[in-house]
Amino acid sequence: MVQVENEYGSYGTDHGYTRALRDVLRGVFEVPLYTNDGGVEWTLAGGEVPGVLAAIDGDPRSGFAARDRYITDQSELGPLLDGEYYTTGPDFWGSANTHTTAVGNPSLIRQYVEDLDFVLGAGSSISLYMFHGGSNFGFSNGAIWKNYTAAFITSYDYGAPLDESGRTTELYDVLRDAIAKYVPEGSIPEPPANVPLAEIQNFTLTPVGALFDVDILGEKTAREAPVTMEELDQAYGLVLYEHMVTTTLQGVLQPGDRARDRVIVYVNGTKKGVIDSTYAKPAEVSLSLQPGDVLRLLVENLGRVDYWSRESGTFIALEDPYKGIVGNVTVGSQVVSGWDIYSLPLDAPPASQEIRPESKALAIAAESPPVFFSGTFRVDGGNASDPMTLDTFLSVPDGVKGNVWVNGFNLGRYWIVGPQQSLYLPGTVIKADEENEIVVLELEPNADSLTAFGAAERTWANHPDPDYP
Template sequence: MGVLGITDDGFTLDGDPFRMISGALHYFRVHPELWEDRMRKAKWMGLNTIDTYIPWNLHEPQRGAVGAEAGLDLPRFIDLAQEHGLHVLLRPGPYICAEWDGGGLPPWLLTEPDIRYRSTDPRFLGAVESYFAALWPMLVDKLATRGGPVLAVQVENEYGAYGDDTEYMRRLADLLRANGVDVPLFTCDQPADLARGALPGVLRTVTFGSRVAESLAALRAQQPTGPLMCSEFWNGWFDDWGAHHVTRSAEDAAATLDEMLTAGASVNLYMFHGGTNFGFTSGANDKGTYRPIVTSYDYDSPLSEAGDPTPKYLAFRDVIAKHAPVPDGPPPEAGPKLVVPEVTLTSSALLLDSTDVLGFAKQDAQPLTMEQLGQASGFVLYETVVERAGPALLDVTAFGDRVQVFIAGQPVGVLERERHEHVVSLTVPHAGAVLALLVENQGRVDYGQAIHDRKGITGPVLLDGVVVEDWTSRALPLDDLTGLRFAPTTAALVGPAFHRGVMHIDTPADTFLSLAGWTKGNAWVNGFHLGRYWSRGPQQTLYVPAPVLRPGANEITVLELHSTRSPVVALRSQPDLGPTER
């Protein structure tokens, strides 16, 4: 497909002038059966390249176990891109941000109490070295120098916003080269961070969403010659729980894209197609207040979360057509949608009665963190016996990220990290009552200095000012629900509970699970974990990809952490991502 060259005034492809018009498409946020559909639509919009991060935490979930199976089959994703005439940019991190859990850094790194991420700490770099040594043999044949579509590889990710250790960046580049990466390397940084994140001898690119002339001038000030490239044009944005749904008009985003292309720059749209933070994969921000990110990664992208063209998609094609050839033919149409007005979830299982089939337990004087339990995501249930009856003040001094408090099986309060809450008053009904703390990991911080984000209970627990000892810590990753003992629901349920129901359909199609009247929890369809829901919004529906459905019977499971008005859900033809800021 051609080898990328770098000249004083731009890119070349096999020696001919080349402008990169790229869009981000994350294979790990899209069901693998839909990859080709998204690529065809990228090509029709006028893109010649697609860009993807590589999430370390998914490819090496346990230390030493590196793989690319099923939905993580990156080699297949790259091959499909080549089949569709698309070049590829790879961004392997090791840190990727991406509003992804922990910025893609695997949580098992945090078993080292004082490890320093994104540094020359030998414990961190040693883990990166081992990971790259297992990852790159799967990918080197996809490089353009070997006939593949991969034009270039990024070193780290917006490192200048975090640090300025050039030696760390050099070591990463050396690891890439040592593993056979012989295509051009590049860095990306925001305009103010270009000097801090640069690596001598490596192409610099800039990330921004507006102020084109100013941002490109900042790049040119740091890099007097060479291609001008915006490696992340933020044509939309992500959403936090409890905030509004962020949008950007097609007209404004298209005008900015036009200005950039008129200036002669290459561009990578962030995002072309956002996709979904399925399961427990969404990240969080913390600049003094913890802010978890929603399940949808629609990002107000040109291609919607369900892969449908938007007005922004058509506006971008029109802009691109002014500067580069675009394919002929009619625009792609929106895909069919499944509508089921009502599905009643008729059976249930209380979570606190089901812990024996959901995870293992360890005893210790102090609560064990999620990382100490070898657990990446989900929940941890902490239990201890209280020997004295009567009123008491509970103080959970440090935790990540949300605590539901139970005494003798009854819910008595909730503590939230994002609201800086730590104490709750309760009454112990009798000596020997069990105090239970169900702690939810709502997503690890993915940006900034707070990324060393341990989960579960991370500090002492006090009762009336006295440290509580002798705890059972039970990991609840919720990665296997097959052992749950469901029974018909005959009365209102107290406490967290799984609800299950079955619907019958003729033809699978994309749809959106509506949980109106529910409070907070997670949802699965046929065992596929759709992600988190929360009445706090803005997101009110969960995207269900057609490939997870099947003709005939389909099982819906909802974990409700609090209560629901009625155990009924619906499948809608349109998403509800919440109110937008006007």
């Protein structure tokens, strides 16, 4: 089967568009087509396409009833399909956002089994979302706009029966037993035994260069007013905006129309505060600037928005797609003009030979600008022909916020606030019985070294946000 759009009814009602998409797909695939929308009237009405099977997601009871009630075109009717049945849900960065899981929640697991019985017992169909968890490697995590930025964590495990490392969980066993009642005995093969994950003892990372070093920043774009990440032809990462102060400025800093998404503010190389859109009310940063001061705004794209809230039948203003700074920067009532802008997609960390020796001799203290740290580790005794024996969960326990590269591969973001406190490091990235290079960009360094290690179990925890005490 091939799906025509996904939850399109949550976004719009342009049936000319969805019919055209249907026709394109018919010219490519000789398989059944289907739509997938939320199980309520307005989403089904917006997403349905003539000649295409209408499927629902979420609760199958209310969803199937809604489809039967609101989809009346016979060409859209047929087998009942729950195209997205959720195994818990995604996690979002934040001190108050605990890890979502069915572990230790027998009533939730019982609900899963009852829903499977309801669907399969009637001869209907269901797709588990997620069945196999995943990872938002690099900067690829998304976000939901809720009048603040709800940014997905690096892990996209979703409480899945197969976790993001590909290993079965207790939930897998429960759901497998529930499904087995509806298929011929013995038709479901036994899963392979879970391979133990590797453990890597503590190792130390040392500074190798400052993010604001001229060799790392690269070419600048000079503009009177800031430009967006998109105007820099940049999709992910960070943008640095630098202004040489020429007149006295005093008051609250406003980075364009609002923070997009996390703005670290520096004056003369010292951090003055963070304006973070993951909070419904981002902090205010007040400045008192004199001629000759250097104002820097480091803006991080926390994730492209892929969904937004809808209340009382009316769309909340759609989160527009732009990242970086949109509009003028002001301090108090004064517009700040004249910016040097540096695009920092960070597709790869800087190579050691690209960094000047003096940039490596860093004096790091609280409120220092971002720093790259580097080190090496070994995984001895793993089976190089079976990468799963090298899998591990990497932690940077004394880091605040940043990204991790192993052998040039960007594992993703870490953030002390949680709920995620370790990153899935696939064995396919690791070189067995050899030195493996790790580079960490720590956005808020406070010491001249970092510690890292690999564990056989994931770590979930929440901690206070040091930028929002």
